[in-house]
Amino acid sequence: MTKNIVQAQQHLLKYSIKPSVQRIAVMNFLLNNKIHPTVDEIYISLSPSIPTLSKTTIYNTLNLFAEKGAVRVLSIDEKNARYDVDISAHAHFICKGCGKVHDLTDINPDIFKIPEIKGFSFDSAEISYRGTCSNCMN
């Protein structure tokens, strides 16, 4: 556990984010729960151990992380923003049944190549698929 906190702290430092109890907790959660959580999921998970925690702080923290490039904000789920600490090139799949977001890593890497098109300067790409996962297929 202490080890994880150190790992989370180092991750923050890597992105020049000043550590705090709350920031470390959020980063630690993201590093150990790569489920592309929503703000609510993070809040519900961390609340018991940090009873004074507020959602505002989670929003502040995640916005800061995103600004600093430490997390990627996914728009695959229209209802809530989802946060991914894995910023490497990979696609996502959201299941219409359970709403879970899965990583798709076994994908033709060519599709992550940022195109070069006159008149556009590209920052980032998001590749999302919708469908049904095996759990929900019955």
Next chain:
Amino acid sequence: MTKNIVQAQQHLLKYSIKPSVQRIAVMNFLLNNKIHPTVDEIYISLSPSIPTLSKTTIYNTLNLFAEKGAVRVLSIDEKNARYDVDISAHAHFICKGCGKVHDLTDINPDIFKIPEIKGFSFDSAEISYRGTCSNCMN
């Protein structure tokens, strides 16, 4: 103008959507303004010619269109849903400066191939890029 209305009507019929003044107006707008408009943009544009029009009807109409497969709902813009009447395979680009969503058609068509991965049944793909357009580059 009458010609456009006929075109919009035929489009509705193609997707088994019963026409109404409002539905025709929304479809006509989508067909002639391929800017991936938000509900608000549609509302503001159509209000003058249909003064009794309500946003609820636009929501109802677009949800119906999406269910019937007549439009695609884009999640590229975290703030609002955007609607695209062009349901062919193409990617989108959103400019951080002006917020406009552009079609990217000159893209390697391979990236639109739906992958085959055990445990997932794919319905649709959305490929989105973020960056800055030439207008906003200064």
Next chain:
DNA sequence: CTTTGTGCAAATTCTTTGCACCAAA
């Protein structure tokens, strides 16, 4: 001390819902 972070409450924004009225077949 001074700066920065946290968290409550309120405000904002987008979207959906309940329900009464209207329109078309």
Next chain:
DNA sequence: TTTGGTGCAAAGAATTTGCACAAAG
């Protein structure tokens, strides 16, 4: 006359903002 469509007002849900207090250096 019956079914479905429209639109107002209200509710709901996600996120942001303003501000006072707490923490850290």
